[in-house]
Amino acid sequence: MKRRFFIQQIGWITGGVLLTPFVTSAAFSNSGRIIKGKVRANGKGIAGVVISDGYSVVTTDNKGRYQLSLHAAASSVFMSTPAGYAFNQEQGIARHYIPASKLNRRSADFELVRLGKDDNEHRFIIWADPQVKNKSDVEKMMTESVPDVQRLVAGAGSGTLFHGIAVGDIVWDELGLFAEYDKAVKQMGIPFFQCLGNHDMDYNKGDDSVSDDSFQETYGPTYYSFNRGKAHYVVMDDVRYLGKEREYDGFITQHQLDWLKKDLSFVPKDHLVILCLHIPVHSGVKNNQDLYAILGDRNVHIMSGHTHYNVNDIKGNIYEHNHGTVCGAWWTGPICGDGTPCGYGVYTVTGNELSWHYQSTGKEIDYQLKIYQPDKPGQPEEILVNIWNYDPAWKTEYFIDGISQGALTQTEGFDPLAYASLLGPDLPKPRGFAEPKKTNHLFKGLINKPGKEVKVIATDRFGKSYKAMHQIG
Numbered sequence: 001m002k003r004r005f006f007i008q009q010i011g012w013i014t015g016g017v018l019l020t021p022f023v024t025s026a027a028f029s030n031s032g033r034i035i036k037g038k039v040r041a042n043g044k045g046i047a048g049v050v051i052s053d054g055y056s057v058v059t060t061d062n063k064g065r066y067q068l069s070l071h072a073a074a075s076s077v078f079m080s081t082p083a084g085y086a087f088n089q090e091q092g093i094a095r096h097y098i099p100a101s102k103l104n105r106r107s108a109d110f111e112l113v114r115l116g117k118d119d120n121e122h123r124f125i126i127w128a129d130p131q132v133k134n135k136s137d138v139e140k141m142m143t144e145s146v147p148d149v150q151r152l153v154a155g156a157g158s159g160t161l162f163h164g165i166a167v168g169d170i171v172w173d174e175l176g177l178f179a180e181y182d183k184a185v186k187q188m189g190i191p192f193f194q195c196l197g198n199h200d201m202d203y204n205k206g207d208d209s210v211s212d213d214s215f216q217e218t219y220g221p222t223y224y225s226f227n228r229g230k231a232h233y234v235v236m237d238d239v240r241y242l243g244k245e246r247e248y249d250g251f252i253t254q255h256q257l258d259w260l261k262k263d264l265s266f267v268p269k270d271h272l273v274i275l276c277l278h279i280p281v282h283s284g285v286k287n288n289q290d291l292y293a294i295l296g297d298r299n300v301h302i303m304s305g306h307t308h309y310n311v312n313d314i315k316g317n318i319y320e321h322n323h324g325t326v327c328g329a330w331w332t333g334p335i336c337g338d339g340t341p342c343g344y345g346v347y348t349v350t351g352n353e354l355s356w357h358y359q360s361t362g363k364e365i366d367y368q369l370k371i372y373q374p375d376k377p378g379q380p381e382e383i384l385v386n387i388w389n390y391d392p393a394w395k396t397e398y399f400i401d402g403i404s405q406g407a408l409t410q411t412e413g414f415d416p417l418a419y420a421s422l423l424g425p426d427l428p429k430p431r432g433f434a435e436p437k438k439t440n441h442l443f444k445g446l447i448n449k450p451g452k453e454v455k456v457i458a459t460d461r462f463g464k465s466y467k468a469m470h471q472i473g
Contacts, residue, residue: 035077037108039064041085046112050080050266053100054221055255057262073209073255074100075216077108080263081226083119085112087163092185094193097220115161120229122161125149125190125359126276126345128305129325130181131199133172137331138180142187145326145342148361149188152346161228162190165235167305167323168197168278172330173246175200175214193226194219197278197306198239198248208253211241223256225263230352231272234260238277238285250279251286261294272352273300280304280322282313292318301354303345309338309437310358312391321345324358324388329418332428334361337437339370339415340388355462358389369458371470372416373447381447383470385456386415390441393461400451400472408443408456415439447472 038060039049045064050057053074060066070077078097081087088095088110098108130145132138153162164185171177185192194215201211212222222237240251267273273295281288281302295318302320310324324340335341341360348355360367372384385408387394396408418436425432447454451472459465 033070033104034067035070035103035108036065036067037077037110039066039079039110039112041112041114046082046085049082049110050225050263051077051110052080052224052259052263053077054223054259057259057266059266070100070103075212076100076221077103078221078224079110080224080266081112081228083227083229084115086115087191087226088112089191091182092188092190092192093182093219094191094226095220096224096226099216099220117159117161118229119161121348121350122163122228122231123156123346123348124162125152125164126303126305126321126323126347127164127166127192127326128323128344129169129197129308129327130166130184131169131172131197131325131327131330132177132180133174137172137327138177140331141180141184141326144361145344146184146187148359149190149344152359153188153190163228164188164190164192165233165276165303166192166194167276167303168195168239169199169305170194170197172199173203175202175218178214178218193233193235193276195235195276195278196222196237196239198241198246201239201241201248203241203245207243208241212237223259229349230268230270231274231349231354232264232267234263234273234275236260236275236277238279238281249286250281250284252277252291257290257294260291264294264298269298270352271298272349272354273298274303274354275300276303278304279306280311280313280320282315282320282322283311299352308434309336309439310340310388310441312389314391321356326361329422329428329434330431332431332434333421335415335418335421337418337422337435338388338439338441339386339418341367357460357464366466368460368466369456369468370417371454371456371468373454373470373473374416381449382444383447383454383456384411384413384416385443385445385458385468386439387441387443387458389460390458391461395459396443397457398445399455399457400448401453402455405445405448408445410440411442411444412438412440413442415442 047062049060051066055071056068076097225234300318311322313320324336328342343360346359369387422436454470457467
């Protein structure tokens with residue numbers, strides 16, 4: 001989309017904050033009106049809170065006041081909720097913004113509530129692609145996925161700080177089903193932030209500048225940030241609609257990159273950055289190098305979805321978690337195309353460190369791998385193990401009748417259950433387009449006869465070991 005970027009320097013006479021560099025008066029005249037407001041908690045102004053319209057980025061002065069020049073293309077003014085404060089929400093849906101359409105009818109003030117506890121340790125979940133299209137999908141989401149999150153949250157204890165982020169494809173083109181997702185969020189009982197997915201857009205209205213209208217009316221801006229403890233969360237829109245039916249590509253617009261650079265300028269370099277979007281950056285975003293350049297040498301974890309399989313991609317200081325999906329292979333069974341179970345990511349922040357596991361829907365936390373014994377006549381007998389959230393820091397060992405056989409050998413191929421249940425135009429029913437996906441989080445090991453039982457132990461990068469057993473057939 002073609003949008004001119006400009007910024008305006010504004011300062012408070014009372015010794016306030018230098019906000020952004022100065023540009024010409026012509027840019028100022030095109031920017032719309034001046035927006036003023038306050039950020040307060042219990043009637044007291046809060047200094048240093050970051051406020052933005054998606055173009056200018058400013059901070060509040062020592063009395064909690066801010067002022068910015070509203071960009072002509074801005075959809076809202078939003079607050080980067082500071083650490084130590086509760087997230088503003090409405091029945092679980094994050095409400096950290098004021099729509100531009102309402103700015104002339106009320107003051108652009110934000111009210112916050114102190115948490116009353118240290119938020120340096122907290123947890124969050126990543127929901128990738130709930131992607132409901134009809135009543136049947138909604139029912140599965142409400143009876144399978146939602147109760148699983150409820151159990152997880154209850155198990156963490158009532159004092160645990162918990163929030164969720166949906167990384168796109170909340171629905172499957174049926175935007176009226178946003179309301180059903182909202183009901184799911186309400187029942188899960190934790191605040192949720194939303195990313196835009198390619199199936200969450202308005203099609204055939206025009207170009208990328210209007211394709212997000214319904215999403216913004218429902219969930220606010222498509223890019224923004226917030227804070228909890230020493231973690232800085234960023235949500236971005238990397239789905240660029242190309243103006244024709246369902247044509248899109250993975251691309252982050254320049255005005256978002258400009259905004260991100262300003263936003264990060266207010267974040268200490270030692271803080272953890274958690275960047276959430278829909279299309280995986282490492283494999284699907286055309287200008288990913290521009291994004292990496294802005295992120296620099298920060299400690300960054302990228303959270304993405306879209307693919308309906310699970311990949312962990314590590315590029316130096318940037319770790320991308322491309323998640324298996326809530327809906328699996330589009331609500332056709334218990335798995336994604338690579339054999340990863342339907343599920344979601346679960347993360348714990350401690351200071352500026354992050355730990356995690358993949359939570360399979362309806363399973364215990366220890367369900368992290370599955371053993372198969374393929375039938376391959378004329379070939380040596382072996383086991384095949386799918387460790388869906390594997391990354392290179394994991395270690396493996398397998399045992400036959402209690403005797404160690406050493407590490408498994410990593411390989412690439414199809415998960416046997418995915419291959420059997422998804423391959424071909426007639427499978428899976430009723431969505432035969434879902435196909436098995438080759439993956440490299442498979443491992444094999446030879447079976448020395450006459451063995452009776454195989455045990456596999458997989459240990460993740462945090463030293464947590466998971467095991468699976470298999471009776472040799």
